[in-house]
Amino acid sequence: MRFDSQGQPLFDSDGLLIVETALAHAASSTTKATSSRPGLIVAAGSYSALHRQYAEVPTTHWPRHIIAPGFIDLHVHYPQTDIIGAPADGLLPWLEQYTFPAETHFSSDSHAQEVAVFFLQELLRNGVTTALVFASSHPESVNALFTQAQQQHLRLITGKVLQDRNSPEGVRDDTEQSLLDTEQLIHRWHQHERLGYAITPRFAPTSSHQQLYGAGELALQYPDTWIQSHVAENLDELRWVKTLYPQARSYLDVYRQAGLLRPRAIYAHCIHLDDADRRLMHDTHTAAAVSPTSNLFLGSGFFDFAAAKHTGMPWALASDVGAGTSFCPLQTMLAAYYVGREGQTKEGLSLAPSTLWWHHTGAGAAALGLHNHIGNLQPGLEADFVVLDPHASPLLSRRSQQANTLQEQLFALIVLGDQRAIAHTHIAPRIALSNAL
Numbered sequence: 001m002r003f004d005s006q007g008q009p010l011f012d013s014d015g016l017l018i019v020e021t022a023l024a025h026a027a028s029s030t031t032k033a034t035s036s037r038p039g040l041i042v043a044a045g046s047y048s049a050l051h052r053q054y055a056e057v058p059t060t061h062w063p064r065h066i067i068a069p070g071f072i073d074l075h076v077h078y079p080q081t082d083i084i085g086a087p088a089d090g091l092l093p094w095l096e097q098y099t100f101p102a103e104t105h106f107s108s109d110s111h112a113q114e115v116a117v118f119f120l121q122e123l124l125r126n127g128v129t130t131a132l133v134f135a136s137s138h139p140e141s142v143n144a145l146f147t148q149a150q151q152q153h154l155r156l157i158t159g160k161v162l163q164d165r166n167s168p169e170g171v172r173d174d175t176e177q178s179l180l181d182t183e184q185l186i187h188r189w190h191q192h193e194r195l196g197y198a199i200t201p202r203f204a205p206t207s208s209h210q211q212l213y214g215a216g217e218l219a220l221q222y223p224d225t226w227i228q229s230h231v232a233e234n235l236d237e238l239r240w241v242k243t244l245y246p247q248a249r250s251y252l253d254v255y256r257q258a259g260l261l262r263p264r265a266i267y268a269h270c271i272h273l274d275d276a277d278r279r280l281m282h283d284t285h286t287a288a289a290v291s292p293t294s295n296l297f298l299g300s301g302f303f304d305f306a307a308a309k310h311t312g313m314p315w316a317l318a319s320d321v322g323a324g325t326s327f328c329p330l331q332t333m334l335a336a337y338y339v340g341r342e343g344q345t346k347e348g349l350s351l352a353p354s355t356l357w358w359h360h361t362g363a364g365a366a367a368l369g370l371h372n373h374i375g376n377l378q379p380g381l382e383a384d385f386v387v388l389d390p391h392a393s394p395l396l397s398r399r400s401q402q403a404n405t406l407q408e409q410l411f412a413l414i415v416l417g418d419q420r421a422i423a424h425t426h427i428a429p430r431i432a433l434s435n436a437l
Ligand SMILES: [Zn+2]
Pocket: 075, 076, 077, 230, 268, 320
């Protein structure tokens, strides 16, 4: 399965994916490879249309499976891997009781390395081939994750969290040093192989004006870096921001004033926005990382998909682990469907299965400005893909046999699928992990 330029799904029941690999190795549901630029997709289409042209290429067959673009997780915290499922009374108590204590440990290089290894394996087990990741406020945490991602040739973006106030000892950083550290990390890692740096203020309440504006200056100085933060997740948070930044029109406007809205800027949640905010995101090419399992878990509210559509605000899906309850994109898409259906506090709608899928792949790549590299299976893009098994469990298999259309099959995977349905995750240009790990 792949998508056209409008995000509409294209599907061949006898699909063939031709991939360039260093080993002249191949992949498909009937898939193949040749040789010119390792790691790139050469062709995608039906076997009957393509196989003669690539008759010499070795082929891997995946009968009854679906080859699809690797998932993109637009917002996830790797230092929170170990606190997934921690109970708390909403966002702010959850930060104090679980998040900050857990993140304190990431000043230790060995701890950071150990968690980074597990975290990346978990992404791959779930078919996530690219993620925009929060590290902790310690540079060691960034170095650990980049080091591990580089070894596995992953396209991954992360950054050191900036938080110089309203944070406990152990995670609070120093204003001036935090900006120096950020610049140093940009020089060390940004655009090295497949890695990218994200300037990462945690959220407005935990950064001084000086730190937030300093982050904005770095974002201007290094325009191809990414920016990631949180906005408008919860009503208590909104009231807090109002007292800290009384001059701003809205919470989002705090970031605008600091120079932190631009292409490649991604804000998690975006629940309690008004249409002026949504238009501002559209006009500045700033995207929302919609994190429905997290929003349901913390009771934060419901992202308004209809308002996003009306205003043209870009959005894509994210796990937001550890407030999110699953690394699995199938479960994130199901939660997004629930949130979309909710029609008591906003307009309820049914997001089509392929729309959910597009917003966890191609739309995520577009939000990152990487749509010419990842997020789809088209010639010239990097061959990061997953092989899905619609027969991975008895009930899923039974339901899949009744699916008459692609939308029905995708929805069966979303509603009934889990990590077992990710049969294989392929990272360009070499085979990464299989689900046997
Ligand atoms: Zn988050």
